[in-house]
Amino acid sequence: MITKKLSMLLSAAALTVAIATPAVARDQIRMVGSSTVYPFATAVSEEFGKKTKFKTPVVESTGSGGGLKLFCEGVGEKYPDITNASRAIKSSEIKRCAKNGVTEIVQVKIGFDGIVFANSKKAKRVELSLRDIWTALAAKVPVNGEMVANPYKYWSDVNANLPHIKIEVLGPPPTSGTRDAFAELAMEGGCKTYPDIKAMKKKDKKQYKTICHTIREDGAYIEAGENDNLIVGKLQANPDAFGVFGYSFLDQNSDVIQGSIIKGKEPTFENISNGSYPISRSLYFYVKKAHVDKTPGIREYLAEFTSDNAMGEYGYLTEKGLIPMPAADLKKMREHTKNLVTLSK
Amino acid sequence: MQARLKRRYRKERMFKAVGLGGLMTGLLALAVMVISILSTGLSGFTESRLHIDVYMDPEIIGTIAGNTEKERLHSLMQINYSALVRNSLRQKFPDVKGRRNIFSLQKLVSKGSREDIKQRLLEDESIIGKTITMNLLASSTVDMYLKGQISRHVDQSERKISDKQLAWLDVLQAEGRIVKGFNWKFLTSGDSREPELAGIWGAAMGSFLTLLVTLVVAFPIGVASALYLEEFAPKNKWTDLIEININNLAAVPSIIFGLLGLAIFLNLFNMPRSAPLVGGLTLALMTLPTIIISSRAAIRAVPPSIRDAAIGMGASRIQTQFHHVLPLSMPGIMTGTIIGMAQALGETAPLLMIGMVAFIVDVPHGVLDAATALPVQIFLWADSPERGFMEKTSAAIIVLLLFLVLMNGLAIWMRHKFEKRW
Numbered sequence: 001m002i003t004k005k006l007s008m009l010l011s012a013a014a015l016t017v018a019i020a021t022p023a024v025a026r027d028q029i030r031m032v033g034s035s036t037v038y039p040f041a042t043a044v045s046e047e048f049g050k051k052t053k054f055k056t057p058v059v060e061s062t063g064s065g066g067g068l069k070l071f072c073e074g075v076g077e078k079y080p081d082i083t084n085a086s087r088a089i090k091s092s093e094i095k096r097c098a099k100n101g102v103t104e105i106v107q108v109k110i111g112f113d114g115i116v117f118a119n120s121k122k123a124k125r126v127e128l129s130l131r132d133i134w135t136a137l138a139a140k141v142p143v144n145g146e147m148v149a150n151p152y153k154y155w156s157d158v159n160a161n162l163p164h165i166k167i168e169v170l171g172p173p174p175t176s177g178t179r180d181a182f183a184e185l186a187m188e189g190g191c192k193t194y195p196d197i198k199a200m201k202k203k204d205k206k207q208y209k210t211i212c213h214t215i216r217e218d219g220a221y222i223e224a225g226e227n228d229n230l231i232v233g234k235l236q237a238n239p240d241a242f243g244v245f246g247y248s249f250l251d252q253n254s255d256v257i258q259g260s261i262i263k264g265k266e267p268t269f270e271n272i273s274n275g276s277y278p279i280s281r282s283l284y285f286y287v288k289k290a291h292v293d294k295t296p297g298i299r300e301y302l303a304e305f306t307s308d309n310a311m312g313e314y315g316y317l318t319e320k321g322l323i324p325m326p327a328a329d330l331k332k333m334r335e336h337t338k339n340l341v342t343l344s345k
Numbered sequence: 346m347q348a349r350l351k352r353r354y355r356k357e358r359m360f361k362a363v364g365l366g367g368l369m370t371g372l373l374a375l376a377v378m379v380i381s382i383l384s385t386g387l388s389g390f391t392e393s394r395l396h397i398d399v400y401m402d403p404e405i406i407g408t409i410a411g412n413t414e415k416e417r418l419h420s421l422m423q424i425n426y427s428a429l430v431r432n433s434l435r436q437k438f439p440d441v442k443g444r445r446n447i448f449s450l451q452k453l454v455s456k457g458s459r460e461d462i463k464q465r466l467l468e469d470e471s472i473i474g475k476t477i478t479m480n481l482l483a484s485s486t487v488d489m490y491l492k493g494q495i496s497r498h499v500d501q502s503e504r505k506i507s508d509k510q511l512a513w514l515d516v517l518q519a520e521g522r523i524v525k526g527f528n529w530k531f532l533t534s535g536d537s538r539e540p541e542l543a544g545i546w547g548a549a550m551g552s553f554l555t556l557l558v559t560l561v562v563a564f565p566i567g568v569a570s571a572l573y574l575e576e577f578a579p580k581n582k583w584t585d586l587i588e589i590n591i592n593n594l595a596a597v598p599s600i601i602f603g604l605l606g607l608a609i610f611l612n613l614f615n616m617p618r619s620a621p622l623v624g625g626l627t628l629a630l631m632t633l634p635t636i637i638i639s640s641r642a643a644i645r646a647v648p649p650s651i652r653d654a655a656i657g658m659g660a661s662r663i664q665t666q667f668h669h670v671l672p673l674s675m676p677g678i679m680t681g682t683i684i685g686m687a688q689a690l691g692e693t694a695p696l697l698m699i700g701m702v703a704f705i706v707d708v709p710h711g712v713l714d715a716a717t718a719l720p721v722q723i724f725l726w727a728d729s730p731e732r733g734f735m736e737k738t739s740a741a742i743i744v745l746l747l748f749l750v751l752m753n754g755l756a757i758w759m760r761h762k763f764e765k766r767w
Contacts, residue, residue: 030715041704051422053422255504
């Protein structure tokens with residue numbers, strides 16, 4: 001009895017291995033990339049799957065860097081068709097792509113994402129400058145002309161106009177694209193306002209970057225993991241704490257948290273869209289031109305993503321927190337996308 | 346003497362108290378976890394619907410072309426359902442004017458309502474041109490409000506639902522047009538970006554297919570290795586080395602197996618990404634040591650007298666193993682296997698490496714279809730900005746826990762039913 005069952009199981013195992021022959025024809029778009037673009041790419045995929053006769057694309061959340069790495073590995077069914085990114089592709093990545101035969105890449109800029117500095121609605125809204133943010137969070141700050149480990153404990157130490165509450169900021173870990181953008185836009189932006197440090201940029205770029213981008217590790221900045229919902233929850237529990245995360249989380253939770261005013265600008269849809277809010281970045285996705293017409297539906301997917309229904313003023317992506325580009329840029333981007341204009345080397 | 350006795354009793358009492366305290370802490374933690382999950386998750390199993398009279402406008406619907414069901418479905422996809430819903434809502438609230446207002450009126454109803462209308466049209470074309478009352482799915486924001494998770498007593502700017510929308514909802518509520526029901530979609534559909542449409546079935550199927558592959562691969566190999574090591578292998582340095590390695594493998598972090606799966610199955614064998622087949626093979630590598638160790642223990646527990654008797658009756662060694670030892674140790678082997686499977690069911694880390702952490706709407710039907718797994722689905726929902734996913738996350742945890750309890754229960758039941766005592 002048992003032998004029979006065992007042999008049955010064994011043959012079933014053999015069968016499974018037999019099915020696993022490589023190179024299965026793919027009839028489904030495959031995407032990888034940024035977790036920031038993930039909510040938008042998935043929304044388009046779902047809509048696309050419901051509206052067209054094509055299968056719903058599979059979207060993996062691998063992070064921008066991880067996505068581009070997979071994307072650049074080659075051309076063929078094995079490799080993804082599209083990668084999402086919360087930053088532009090680097091020249092080193094383009095080279096890597098070219099080395100593996102991925103020479104024609106179509107870049108689609110989809111809009112902006114603001115990074116907000118927010119606290120609970122139970123507390124007062126604050127006004128910060130980038131300099132305040134850097135001074136409060138940098139690992140080393142200048143005191144009397146010397147760089148010392150960050151001595152500031154309270155916001156009022158940083159700037160007398162700020163309230164006397166402990167510096168406690170919850171934010172993403174170094175692996176996150178949001179953290180990269182925060183370091184580059186907010187931290188470096190604030191760091192530059194010190195003339196001594198700015199002068200260093202020309203002399204010793206590496207040290208300049210270290211000073212500007214390194215965040216203190218003495219407990220004032222708490223790495224809260226990649227889960228932004230967790231940060232939102234913790235902010236509600238602790239009104240003295242601030243959080244750093246993407247605009248869409250502020251948009252979805254505007255009843256419990258508020259974005260701090262930075263450089264006199266509130267993180268609103270309008271301010272991020274017109275570029276006046278200082279901490280915002282562009283979002284992209286990249287398409288392998290060699291896969292268009294090979295994997296069915298890529299053209300239609302691009303059309304759906306860039307349609308008014310998705311990106312327009314009342315589009316479903318806009319509703320999910322994507323901040324679209326100004327009309328002129330949008331028109332140009334649509335033109336480029338439709339004609340599959342590739343990146344120049 | 347008396348004093349020493351007293352001290353001994355005191356020590357005993359202390360030990361008992363500490364043990365009981367530890368147990369209580371554990372139980373308390375469990376109770377807090379279960380209560381918090383249940384309190385947020387149970388509402389995830391219900392949904393809200395709005396009774397709306399929908400006019401099946403022939404001008405919007407047009408003609409449904411095609412003879413086969415597939416062609417007809419495709420033709421049905423082209424219909425502008427939002428226009429149908431919008432017009433019907435405007436008929437209900439004729440004094441709503443302005444693009445923005447109409448837009449927010451339409452937002453009361455979920456995007457998923459088009460599936461309901463499509464289904465009705467597919468079943469019965471004669472409704473075109475008529476006005477029929479339909480139960481349209483409410484949007485997640487409305488659902489959250491009706492479940493009391495959005496308070497109306499705060500300023501309009503501080504909630505996702507506007508005063509106007511509240512007024513419309515009040516009218517609908519007064520007319521008894523808002524109904525709550527069990528959310529079957531949650532148990533029968535795949536993932537979605539809209540919380541009210543998201544379902545767990547795709548992930549459950551993915552987990553099932555993955556575990557099937559794991560079982561089919563790991564069980565025979567695991568039992569065969571255990572049998573060989575325990576009954577046939579010579580005892581020497583090599584078998585000792587193998588034994589140590591197996592015990593070590595059981596303690597290796599699961600992400601390592603994911604990396605191994607990525608390197609072997611994807612990069613070397615060119616298997617498709619995100620497929621339950623690859624996930625199952627990877628998890629099989631992970632569960633093998635558990636199965637081997639528990640199987641060996643079960644085989645060792647069979648008394649030698651059984652083997653001696655079988656051999657004494659003239660049975661060959663293979664016959665002894667397959668007719669006597671294996672059937673007698675089967676309950677123990679099964680228990681170990683089920684516990685290993687339950688462990689595999691809860692894994693996410695190895696699946697991350699092989700592309701099973703993904704947004705997948707279509708429910709997988711085979712081991713080569715792209716799929717995700719239950720714990721991955723929980724992780725993905727927990728990370729979504731929409732508020733409605735909070736209850737879905739907890740609801741999915743309830744489903745996963747239910748499966749785990751079921752599997753462990755099965756293991757216990759099997760042990761009791763088939764266990765032999767000597």
